[in-house]
Amino acid sequence: MITFHNVKKTFDDGTEAIKGIDLHIDEGKLVALIGPSGCGKTTTMKMINKLIQPTSGKITIEGKDIAHKKDVELRRNIGYVIQRIGLFPHMTIEENVGLIPKLKGRKKEEYKKKVDELLTLVGLEPSVFRKRYPLELSGGQQQRVGVVRALAGEPPIILMDEPFSALDPISREQLQNELKDLQKTIRKTIVFVTHDMDEALKVADEIVVMKDGRIEQIATPKELIENPANEFVRSFIGEERIQSNLNLASPEFKKITSIMEPAKVDSDLNLPSVNAESTLKETALLMLTQNVNQMLVEKDGKIIGMIQKNELLSALAGLGKGA
Incomplete structure (x- = not known):
C-alpha cells in the first residue's frame, strides 16, 4: 500500500x-x-x-x-x-x-x-x-x-x-x-x-x-x-x-468481559460505560476516577452487560500473589 x-x-x-x-x-x-x-x-x-x-x-x-x-x-x-x-x-x-x-x-x-x-x-x-x-x-x-x-x-x-x-x-x-x-x-x-x-x-x-x-x-x-x-x-x-x-495472564490484563454480568441491561440507566476491550486494570481506574460502584459494558455501541465494583476488586485481589 x-x-x-x-x-x-x-x-x-x-x-x-x-x-x-x-x-x-x-x-x-x-x-x-x-x-x-x-x-x-x-x-x-x-x-x-x-x-x-x-x-x-x-x-x-x-x-x-x-x-x-x-x-x-x-x-x-x-x-x-x-x-x-x-x-x-x-x-x-x-x-x-x-x-x-x-x-x-x-x-x-x-x-x-x-x-x-x-x-x-x-x-x-x-x-x-x-x-x-x-x-x-x-x-x-x-x-x-x-x-x-x-x-x-x-x-x-x-x-x-x-x-x-x-x-x-x-x-x-x-x-x-x-x-x-x-x-x-x-x-x-x-x-x-x-x-x-x-x-x-x-x-x-x-x-x-x-x-x-x-x-x-x-x-x-x-x-x-x-x-x-x-x-x-x-x-x-x-x-x-x-x-x-509478558505476564498477560495476570488478572490485571484480563478483559472486563471475563467477569461482567452478561445480561440484558436497561441502557437508560444513568451509569458510565466501559468498552468491552478494556482490561480489569483500566476499568478499575475508570471506576475509581468516576467514583461509581457499577459500570455498563459496551461493545459496538450496544450495552452487553454490567460490572460491579466488588466483583472487580475481588478479581484483582490476587494481583501480585504467587508470581
Whole structure:
C-alpha cells in the first residue's frame, strides 16, 4: 500500500531528519510510528501526504510514485487527524465534516447522509451534534469529530499525528478503545504517530520504532515485547512494561468481559460505560476516577452487560500473589 524506498530528508539548516529508511505499510493495517523527540516519526508521516518533501528516495502508494501526483489531489484522498483537532470554529460540525466531500463534488444530500452515518459511528447523535459549533463540544467530542472529518471523503489512507495526546487520561482511554473498534469496521490504512508506548502497544497492528532518523525495529506489539531488536528498543519500551506485558495472564490484563454480568441491561440507566476491550486494570481506574460502584459494558455501541465494583476488586485481589 505505502512503501518508502531508501527515503532521506535533510532540511535547509543541514539537519538530517531521515537517514535512508525502507518501510512497507500493508493495506488495512494500523501502523504506529514511535520514538524519542527528534527521531523523525512526524517527518516520516508528513512525507506521505507531501507536507514535507523527501530529499532523495521514493515513496509509492499502491505502486505509484507520489512525486508525480498533484499535492491537492493526493491530500484529498488522505485523511489527516492532528493533535489540536483543527476544526473550523465558524463552521458547524456538519459543515466541518462535509467539507472534503463537498470539495470533491459530492451532492449535498449525499454527503449530509454520510455525515450522519459517521457521527453515529463514533457515538455522537447527529440530531444533537450536527448543528453545534466546535467550541460547544468537549475536547473528546471535538477529537471524535476530527476523526470523522478525516473519514468523510472515504480516503483509503488516514494519517494521525498524536491525535489523543492533548486529552485527559479518561478521554484518551475511551478514544483509544473507540479507534480499535472503529478500525474493525472501516479497515483503513492508518499511520499513527505517538510518543506513548502504551498507546502504540494498545492500538497498533505493527509498531515502527525510530531513533535518529533511522528505523530500529518493525514488529507487532507482541513481537516487540517478546523480542526487542536491541538495547535501545528494550530501554525505550521499558523493563517494567516488558515484564508486565509478558505476564498477560495476570488478572490485571484480563478483559472486563471475563467477569461482567452478561445480561440484558436497561441502557437508560444513568451509569458510565466501559468498552468491552478494556482490561480489569483500566476499568478499575475508570471506576475509581468516576467514583461509581457499577459500570455498563459496551461493545459496538450496544450495552452487553454490567460490572460491579466488588466483583472487580475481588478479581484483582490476587494481583501480585504467587508470581
